[in-house]
Amino acid sequence: IMTGYYKNINHLEYDDAVYAGQSFWRFIGKEYGDALIPNIIYLTKVYKNIEDGLLYVIGKNVKELMKEWKEFYRNEFADDGAQPGYDENVIARSKKEQIFQQVKISPDARYIAFVTNTWGRKKIRIYDQTTGKQKVIFRKEPKYEHITDDTYPVIAWHPGGKILTYINEENAGMVIYFYRTEEKKTEKRNLLYFDKILDFSYSPEGSRLIFSGVKDGITDLYLHTISSGTNEQITRDIADDLHPSFLEGGEDMIIFSSNRLSDTLTNTADPLEKVGNTFSLFTYDLSQRNNVLTRLTEGQYTERFSPSGNIRKKFTYIGDADGTMNRYAATYDSAISYIDTATHYRYFIRSEALSAYDRNILSQSVDKAVDNYGEMLFNKGKYMIRKGKLSDSGPLPDHERKFSNFRQEKSALLHRADSIEQLRQWLIAEDKKRRDTLTKPLYEYYMTNEPIDINHYIFEKEKQNYFEQLWRKDYMDIDLDTGRLKLPLIRIYQTAFYNNYIANQIDFSFLNNTYQVYSGGAPYYNPGINLLTRFGVIDLFENYRITGGFRFSGNFDSNEYLVSAESLKGKLDKQFIFHRQGFFSSNDTSYFKSHTHNIYLTFSKPFTPVLSLKGTVAYRNDRH
Structure with a gap:
């Protein structure tokens, strides 16, 4: 709204239409009350017109409400400074229909790796801070308009700073890659067992990986040994465990963000277990292998994500204490909670704000040895990757923070x-x-x-x-x-079909365009006005598809019939088509009716959603 991009709400599409719609109903609720919204929706359904629904309930038309909607948000964001802006610290800006997904800075602070996604075309770029040049080391998938998965690939740097590791989903499985920056070579291996990997990071010695992985619909933490390829599950519950990272100076101490309510690991995978409304920070000591987590508390109702750093010094994370995802530095501390036969401690953190942006930090990576960082933000309709130093910002006093x-x-x-x-x-x-x-x-x-x-x-x-x-x-x-x-018992899926589409039209065309039979010089046959009907069914998993159709001509003599059966299961897609066509024709000596029967058998090997190798065997029989 502030940039004028939402000037015409009727022209918006995709996510912009969703955001504008949500902001409009929030404006209605704030200005006129939430109780009126159900009445507006009901009258809109009755009169089949949003203009009438708004007019009868609020007493104003859409044009007037659009003006109030824009003015409402101009006043609310009047103090918005659109910070940070575009300056010398910006190393990349997104193009049209392009998004940035993740950013990671190498431990030696020389490279900044980030992921771009342009309509499903995924690329990993490495920015060299010494030369200021970028290089694409990975590209996958074709570029076309569709709903994309913007969670892959996932990237992380080896502690030595010479290997960039990334995980990508390919052919219904996952592959882990190791790119060596000096040799400019890539190694890969299959990553089994998991349904999805959301994030991961290296251990200080570089021999293990800590995963935030999804298995059976539950997000948990796993410890992966690179040499043997084995996995050890750490948590097993309904709570989401995100952004795990090893803390420097803590031996086998990991820190992660979770929405769990309990500090005790039950490892029951109970799907009905309650979870919290916010994500907090937790630490876990892998060397002890007990079932107790340490919750790092500070205040209430604040989200905290992407922690990393040194346990003996300060570690950083991004949180929304002021309403916007900004960067914070926290000090790990403890105090005596109570004493019985032993002394029990309560652990907490003391945080200092390092940034006061008006825009959310969508992703950040802070070097653990030095104070360099890389971050990703969204400003004025474009994503941008920024670099900087923590020492340049420093702790912000409370009076400079805006809530x-x-x-x-x-x-x-x-x-x-x-x-x-x-x-x-x-x-x-x-x-x-x-x-x-x-x-x-x-x-x-x-x-x-x-x-x-x-x-x-x-x-x-x-x-x-x-x-x-x-x-x-x-x-x-x-x-x-x-x-x-x-919960109901898990049952074996039985193939079940449902209606996919039904189409009816009246026109002057054939159901299936094929070469007409040669009849001794007769002219091209025009079917005239006819009624064409097509219908299709498909199974729940979209493995099988059946399509049928018929065309009734005006004289009820030159009709057409078509049946198609497809099997999309397995490596090859198979399709069988039968088509029958009949029409009257004539030559200089006779008047006769021709029947054409076509059978097609097609095999297709898909490589991508837009590329496949296809072959067809056809049989045709003409009868007069």
Whole structure:
């Protein structure tokens, strides 16, 4: 809105249309109340016109609301300085329809590697800070308009700074590459067992990798030994464990971001386990191999991601304490929590803000030995990669930090959710005590000395439900169900088809364009006006596809029929087509009807979504 890119909301598409739509409904909720939004949607459905829905509920048309919408956000972002801007620290800017995905700086701070994605065309570029030149070391997939997976490839530097390791998804599996910067050679091997790798980093000695991997739909931490190719699972629960990294000076100490509620590893993979609303930082000592994590606490309702650094000094992370993802430096510390037979410590961090950007840091990489960093941001419709030094920014005083409206709204929302959860736990405990008849009979909770109301008499069988509602009258909207959902058994998939499309049209064309049979010099046959119908079915996994069609001509004599069956399962795609066509023709001596039967058998070997090797065997029979 501030740049004028959203001037015409009707012309927006893809993510821009989503963001503009969400901002518009947020504006409606803030200015006119959230309660009006369901009424607007309902009347829009009734009148089949958004203009009428807005006009009847709010009393203003779309044009007037668009002006108020823009003015609302101009006022909200009036203090936005669009920082950081484009300066000498920017080493790359994205082109049209191009996104940047990840950035990593080498341990010797010479190279900055980052990933670009242009409509699925993925590239890994290395920027040499000594020469200022870029080089593409990896490219995969064709470029065409489709929904792309912007999580691959995932990159990380070896501690020696001479090897860039990256993982990419290829042919329904994963491949890990090792690119040597000096020899300019690449080695690769298959990476088995995992469904997806979200992030990874090297151990200080360079012989192991710590993965944030997905297996069976659950994101956990895994320790991968490079020489043997084996994996050791560290966590196994429903919580998401992201951005793992080894801490320098901590031997086998790792730090990661997670939305778990408990500091104890249950390793049950319980799909119904509750998780938190925010991501916090945790550390784990691999040398001890116990089931206890250390939560690094500081404040409430703040997200923290991408931690890295030295445990004895400061480590860095990105967080949204002020409403925008900025860079922070934290000091690891502890204090005595309580003493019984032993002394128990509470661990926490003290953070200092190193940046005060108006734009989120989408990805960052900080060198652990020196203070160089690389970061990725999105500003004015383009991604950019920046370099810099931590010593140039330094800790920011509190009066220079700005807390956005988003931070205030998010804190209030999380505080409300936290309060409701605490109230729910209290109600469950009270309800449990109330139902414990060994401690106190249930009827004593219902006994009163009030006289019987004959106009509103409550029978004995109704008392429990009545007093249940009376006891919870102020908390009826809080769910106290402590039962567990029983998941259905896993069953073998049986091929099942559903309608894919149905098309009807009236025109002057054939169902299938083929060469007409030679009939001794007769002119080209025009089918005239006809009714064409095509329909298709496809199975759930899109392995099989069946298509049928027919064309009825105006004289009901020159009709066409077509049946197609496709199998997209396996390495080769196979298709069988049968086509029958009939029409009247004539020459100088006779008038006759011709029937043409075509059979096609096609085999295709796809290499990419836009490239394949195809061969077809055809048979044709003409009969007069």
